[in-house]
Structures are given as structure tokens and as C-alpha cells.
Amino acid sequence: xxxxxxxAFGSPLAIETxxxxxxxxxxxxxxxxxxxxxSYADEVFSGExxxxxxxxxxxxxxxxxxxxxxxxxxxxxSVGDWVFCDPTVRSRDDLISPDITxxxxxxxxxxxxxxxxxxxxxxFAEQMMVPTENVKRIGKIEPADAGQWxxxxxxxxxxGGFLAANLRPGETVLVSGATGNFGSAxxxxxxxxxxxxxxxxxxxxxxxxxxGRRFGRRVRAVKLGGNEDSDRERMKxxxxxxxxxxxxxxxxxxxxxAARAAIMTVRPYGRVAxxxxxxxxxxxxLELPYPWIMRNCITIQGVWMYPPExxxxxxxxxxxxxxxxxxxxxxxxDLDHANEAVTHAxxxxxxxxxxxxxx
Numbered sequence: 491x492x493x494x495x496x497x498a499f500g501s502p503l504a505i506e507t508x509x510x511x512x513x514x515x516x517x518x519x520x521x522x523x524x525x526x527x528x529s530y531a532d533e534v535f536s537g538e539x540x541x542x543x544x545x546x547x548x549x550x551x552x553x554x555x556x557x558x559x560x561x562x563x564x565x566x567x568s569v570g571d572w573v574f575c576d577p578t579v580r581s582r583d584d585l586i587s588p589d590i591t592x593x594x595x596x597x598x599x600x601x602x603x604x605x606x607x608x609x610x611x612x613x614f615a616e617q618m619m620v621p622t623e624n625v626k627r628i629g630k631i632e633p634a635d636a637g638q639w640x641x642x643x644x645x646x647x648x649x650g651g652f653l654a655a656n657l658r659p660g661e662t663v664l665v666s667g668a669t670g671n672f673g674s675a676x677x678x679x680x681x682x683x684x685x686x687x688x689x690x691x692x693x694x695x696x697x698x699x700x701x702g703r704r705f706g707r708r709v710r711a712v713k714l715g716g717n718e719d720s721d722r723e724r725m726k727x728x729x730x731x732x733x734x735x736x737x738x739x740x741x742x743x744x745x746x747x748a749a750r751a752a753i754m755t756v757r758p759y760g761r762v763a764x765x766x767x768x769x770x771x772x773x774x775x776l777e778l779p780y781p782w783i784m785r786n787c788i789t790i791q792g793v794w795m796y797p798p799e800x801x802x803x804x805x806x807x808x809x810x811x812x813x814x815x816x817x818x819x820x821x822x823x824d825l826d827h828a829n830e831a832v833t834h835a836x837x838x839x840x841x842x843x844x845x846x847x848x849x
Contacts, residue, residue, distance in 0.1 A: 493615035499537030511619035525553030525613035529839025550612030551577035648676030650796025659684025666752035669697035674841030732757035742767035
């Protein structure tokens with residue numbers, strides 16, 4: 491099969507012929523129809539992000555495709571089914587504290603690396619092997635729509651954060667990082683889940699205006715100025731009845747002070763989900779005040795990705811029309827131009843923009 495292979499950090503992807511994956515028990519082979527190119531893929535491939543990823547590897551976390559072959563433990567999947575390939579691979583021998591790897595992207599720790607050595611290669615190829623439980627049926631779609639369905643991978647991340655924070659219909663949410671790619675998706679997800687109001691802070695005025703145009707009065711944009719105290723007050727004033735839940739999904743380049751300003755807008759007994767990259771590049775920690783957390787009964791939870799069952803319920807939200815994929819503007823490349831796709835994704839990683847490869 492044809493594949494794009496990362497052989498060394500800092501080198502271009504090599505477009506070569508690679509061995510087809512071999513089916514075993516507990517696995518499914520997928521014919522890849524479309525796969526996202528994340529906006530920071532160039533930072534992963536250069537080594538800048540220092541992700542745990544053993545080389546050489548066919549990269550690509552997840553994707554959309556059709557079932558090519560199934561193992562003996564699959565009883566609901568059929569050859570030809572359209573599916574989403576969930577890249578969040580968990581070890582099967584510890585349900586309480588499983589090791590996790592993002593297939594062909596990054597391991598969480600040494601245990602995740604061991605898992606990565608088996609479920610190694612990803613979706614920048616004509617075929618990929620996926621754990622059976624990570625193959626999620628999406629129903630019938632037109633082949634031309636496969637690229638747009640790649641938005642599932644973006645939407646699932648904030649959806650996992652809101653599930654962890656127990657977001658309930660009618661609540662007010664603040665999305666810290668709302669003008670980014672994952673943050674803007676979080677705004678759409680919160681509204682689809684029934685949030686009465688989403689406070690959307692950011693520095694990019696055009697992106698804030700766009701959120702307002704897309705979603706109307708349920709979104710309250712807040713222009714940030716960079717001062718932690720005054721920014722916090724502006725965010726609070728946007729929701730005079732109080733903020734029930736904060737989702738922080740800021741990128742690694744954001745300072746801890748920006749995350750702290752947003753977190754400390756939450757009301758007493760409120761919940762906070764941390765999903766961003768703050769601190770990954772070094773710098774100060776969050777330094778949240780112990781008395782404020784304790785006396786206000788604040789729940790703060792770290793969330794990496796989403797639970798295994800999340801994809802099915804998110805697919806149902808999309809199918810219901812509550813979460814339309816039409817928000818996403820998609821630019822497509824073929825596999826021969828994978829390096830150009832990576833460059834394009836880095837330059838076009840804004841809200842509701844998506845770069846995909848169609849193997």
C-alpha cells in the first residue's frame with residue numbers, strides 16, 4: 491500500500507510503498523478514505539513538541555474509512571461499513587488505570603509506548619489496523635463527505651471535557667481558548683449539548699465576531715486585553731448569573747495566567763475541565779489559590795481525550811442535526827502531497843478550518 495512515513499524528526503514525510511497491515515484477533519483493517527492533518531502536525535514531525543513517538547512511523551491519529559476485514563471477536567461490524575477510527579487506544583488488561591496511546595501520534599508514558607509498538611501505524615496510508623473497540627460505525631455517508639466527517643476527531647476532544655465536567659442543559663459555560671481550532675469546536679459542542687450560554691473569550695476580534703455570527707445570542711464574546719485581573723472581571727460580567735463550567739483548551743503557547751484568569755471565573759460549586767497545553771513548553775504553573783478552591787467547593791479535573799463511549803453519542807448529536815458538520819471548511823490533498831498538506835494545516839489552523847488527506 492502507499493503510505494506517508496516519518497523516518498526522522500525534522501525530515502519530510504517519505505511517500506513510499508509499505509506493507510499492508512495483517513489482521514489478528516481483536517483488530518480491524520480499515521480502507522482509509524479521509525484523515526485530518528492537525529494544525530500542529532509540523533511541530534510533532536519536527537520534534538518540537540517532544541511527543542513520545544517511536545520512528546519510523548506512518549503518522550495520522552484516527553480517520554474515516556470503510557471496514558476491509560474484521561476479526562473473530564467483531565459481531566456487529568460488517569465489511570463495507572463506514573466508520574470513525576478512534577485514535578485513543580487503551581490497554582485491555584487494566585480497566586481502572588489503562589495505559590493510553592494516541593495511535594501513530596503520542597504515548598502518555600512508558601506503558602503507552604509499549605502499546606504503541608503494536609498499534610503503531612496510523613491513517614496517512616491507504617489502510618490501517620485499528621483495535622476492534624476503536625472502530626465506531628457512523629452510518630451511510632457519501633464518499634465525497636468523508637473529509638468533512640473527519641471533524642469528529644476535533645469535536646470529540648472538547649466533548650470529552652464537557653462529559654467529564656458533567657455539563658447539563660441550561661448551564662452557562664466558559665470556553666478558555668474559544669478562538670482556536672479546538673476551542674471554537676468546543677463552543678459548537680456546548681451549544682449542541684444544551685448550554686444556555688457560552689462565554690467565548692479571546693484576543694482575535696475577527697474570530698470572536700465569527701462565533702457571534704454563527705451561533706447568535708447564546709454566545710457572548712469577550713475581548714481580552716492581557717491583564718489577568720481585568721480579563722477575569724470582563725469574563726464574569728458576560729455571565730451575570732454565574733459561570734457553571736469552565737473548559738480550558740488553550741494551546742501550549744498560552745501563559746498560565748490566561749488559564750488562571752478563566753478558571754477563576756467559575757461560580758461556587760462550579761466545575762473546571764483542563765484539556766489544554768498550558769505548561770507543556772515550560773514556564774510557571776497555574777498557582778491556583780488553595781482557599782478559593784476549598785471554600786468555594788470548586789471541582790477541577792484534568793481530562794485527556796474522552797471516554798470510549800463518547801464517539802457513539804457524539805455521532806448521534808451530529809445525525810440529529812444539533813451539531814452540523816457544515817461549519818467546517820475543508821481543504822483536501824491526496825497522499826502524494828502529504829507534506830504540502832502539513833504545511834497548509836500549519837498556516838490554516840483557525841476556527842472551523844480543516845485540512846484532510848484523502849488516501
